[in-house]
Amino acid sequence: MAALLEVENLRVDIPLGAGDLHAVRGISFHVDRGETLCIVGESGCGKSLTSLSLMGLLPPKAVRQADKLFFDGIDLTQASQGKMSDIRGNRMAMIFQEPMTSLNPAYTIGNQLEEALLRHQKVSGKEARERAIHLLEKVGITGAASRLGQYPHQLSGGLRQRVMIAMALMCGPELILADEPTTALDVTIQAQILHLMIELQKEFGMGMILITHDLGIVARVADRVAVMYAGQIVESGTVNEVFDNPMHPYTQGLLRCIPVPGKTRRGEPLGSIPGIVPSLIGKIEGCAFANRCRYTFQDCLTTDVPLAETSPGRGYRCLLSDQQCLENAKEVA
Ligand SMILES: Nc1ncnc2c1ncn2[C@@H]1O[C@H](COP(=O)(O)OP(=O)(O)O)[C@@H](O)[C@H]1O
Ligand SMILES: [Mg+2]
Known part of the structure; x- marks a missing residue:
């Protein structure tokens, strides 16, 4: 069966006074039904523009191009505005950081949750309200029915994030x-919200793209990982492949930055x-x-590095030999 989302050679360019900014430089990946793909990388690597481009929500100047951009067999590059807004919210939903x-x-809250469903599906006001209450309960909000009359500013940041997750789920x-999705929250709430998202994702069998700069989160929730650097995917694989044998020096560098329980001392x-x-x-x-x-040597400065696929879905973008990368990976462990 074809993947839920298929992306081939996706590019996003933003024309600026100083020249074109190539924010996403030819990335390819797919997401299957019911699986979680984590896209990880430092700030400024093109992660947000990647997700906005999938939703058709890029800033006005930005230009999206792709050899293939298929959602459930629908070619998103050819979809009209109307078709796109039909898919958005209804079949594909986004949860933002803030x-x-x-x-x-x-x-x-009630108004916004119900509206999300009424806009896309033929349901009665009563049904929309019932679903809103059901989902608020699902995301762990107590006294759901009485929350419907509240305004966003009356809720804490953690509760607002839960409401947004409920809103994203309204149309199924x-x-x-x-x-x-959890960067703006404090650490204990982060863990709760992530846990909740993964539970709901499994329960509803949704595909998920989770964007984060936190490899600790990736280790806990990902099925597969794409590591992004400067607008490209520099390494991809299953979560075990990438964590057990990080091949790209950038992935290795990111992994050195996460605390290891029992090894990293408090305050270090x-x-x-x-x-x-x-x-x-x-x-x-x-x-x-x-x-x-x-590990840079002369060729690295002048040679365009292709993505070497060692098996389907497993690849990295580095001129060093597999052997050398594996040797270097041992230093991280
Ligand atoms: N609206 C915009 N106008 C100009 N440049 C932008 C805009 N949005 C993002 N960028 C630039 O595009 C690059 C990728 O940004 P982004 O996708 O937000 O990265 P990430 O989410 O990985 O932090 C960055 O260099 C950023 O400064
Ligand atoms: Mg971002």
Whole structure:
């Protein structure tokens, strides 16, 4: 059976005064029904623009191109505005980092939840209300019926995020795109919300793309992982493949930055990868990670690095040999 979402050679360009900013530089991936793909990478790597481009919600100047962009067999590159807004919210829903960007302060929670369903599906007001209450209960909100009359500002950040998850689920979407959905919350609430999302995702059999810069989260929830750097996928594989044998020096660097229970001492500063993501304006010569990589040699600065696929879905973008990468991976463990 074809994948729920198929993406081939997706590009997003933003024309700026200084030249074109190539925010997403030819990425390919797929999401199956019921599975979680985590897209991970530092800030500025093109993760958000990737998800916005799938939803057809890019900023006005941005240009999206793709060799293939199929959702359940529908070619999204050919879909009209009307068709897109039909799919959006109804079959594909997005959860943002900051709930206030998608909750309207002027309307009650009940109003917004019900509207999400009434806009897309032929149901009565009563049915919409019942579903809203059901989902608020599902996301762990007590006294759900009495919450319907409240406004977003009357809720805590954690509750607002739960409401947004409920809103995304109103129409029973097949694919959820969650862009750093817990980053704005404090750590204990983060864990609760993530746990909830994974439970709901399994219960409803949805595909999910979870975007995060936190590899600790990835380890807990991902089926497969795509590591993004400077607008490209530099490594992909199942969560075990990537964590057991991180091949790309960037993935290895990210893994060195996460605390290891029992190994990292309390208060010990975490590692970070020295240097910064290169400018995405214009063409990047050679490997985008070369200026930060501990293994860089001359060819890295001049040679475009192809994605080497070692098996279907498993690949990485580095000029070092498999053998060398495996050796380097041992240093991370
Ligand atoms: N509306 C915009 N106008 C100009 N540049 C943008 C805009 N949105 C994002 N960018 C740039 O595109 C690149 C990728 O951004 P983004 O997808 O938000 O990264 P991430 O989500 O990985 O942090 C960054 O260099 C960012 O500055
Ligand atoms: Mg982002």
